[in-house]
Amino acid sequence: DAKTTxxxxxxxxxxxxxxxxxxxxxxxxxxYVYWYRQIHSQGPQYIIHGLKNNETNEMASLIITEDRKSxxxxxxxxxxxxxxxxxxxxxxxxxxxxxxxxxxxxxxP
Amino acid sequence: ETGxxxxxxxxxxxxxxxxxxxxxxxxxxxxxxxxxxxxxxPLELMFVYSLEERVENNSVPSRFSPECPxxxxxxxxxxxxxxxxxxxYLCASSQxxxxxxxxxxxxxGSWLTVV
Numbered sequence: 001d002a003k004t005t006x007x008x009x010x011x012x013x014x015x016x017x018x019x020x021x022x023x024x025x026x027x028x029x030x031x032y033v034y035w036y037r038q039i040h041s042q043g044p045q046y047i048i049h050g051l052k053n054n055e056t057n058e059m060a061s062l063i064i065t066e067d068r069k070s071x072x073x074x075x076x077x078x079x080x081x082x083x084x085x086x087x088x089x090x091x092x093x094x095x096x097x098x099x100x101x102x103x104x105x106x107x108x109p
Numbered sequence: 110e111t112g113x114x115x116x117x118x119x120x121x122x123x124x125x126x127x128x129x130x131x132x133x134x135x136x137x138x139x140x141x142x143x144x145x146x147x148x149x150x151p152l153e154l155m156f157v158y159s160l161e162e163r164v165e166n167n168s169v170p171s172r173f174s175p176e177c178p179x180x181x182x183x184x185x186x187x188x189x190x191x192x193x194x195x196x197x198y199l200c201a202s203s204q205x206x207x208x209x210x211x212x213x214x215x216x217x218g219s220w221l222t223v224v
Contacts, residue, residue: 041197043111043199043218044199049212096157096165097142097213
């Protein structure tokens with residue numbers, strides 16, 4: 001299974017873009033990169049996913065490098081409600097989501 | 110509202126009790142999951158049901174017993190639990206592998222305290 005590496009924690013000023021990196025150097029060609037977040041005491045929330053191309057939706061943008069060995073989740077204008085743990089997950093061929101420890105993002109007023 | 114509903118949201122039970130957690134999904138999915146999240150630990154995948162068949166059981170003790178009567182409902186039956194089983198139990202659902210990836214949607218979780 002492709003493993004992901006994320007920084008343990010990050011801070012971001014309110015209103016600024018939050019850029020959350022993820023390394024997945026062992027990803028295989030048919031594996032997707034998914035991002036979820038978990039606000040304290042709630043179930044994880046889907047944010048975005050992609051295979052090769054960059055993706056954007058109403059919540060965030062996902063930038064995947066050309067070699068697919070890393071990606072960045074971008075929250076364009078972080079708010080206090082974006083404070084959460086963000087998980088980068090590579091969906092394995094067995095179709096199961098395994099979560100790591102994620103990045104704890106704190107948005108500072 | 111994610112389309113996955115879990116009940117109860119909070120449960121306190123004694124070590125000799127028998128209780129059940131219930132999950133219902135309104136998304137038309139055909140795969141359902143139970144995850145466990147202990148304090149300050151990553152989510153642990155417990156059970157996976159795909160097309161109502163159990164396809165994964167990640168070495169979960171037999172005091173946890175899942176049941177999937179149909180593609181919309183999933184139960185986790187609990188008996189003779191230990192205090193260390195106190196955790197947030199999360200249910201999720203998805204569509205079995207589709208071209209374009211499949212997204213897993215979680216419920217809000219059931220907080221279990223074993224006393």
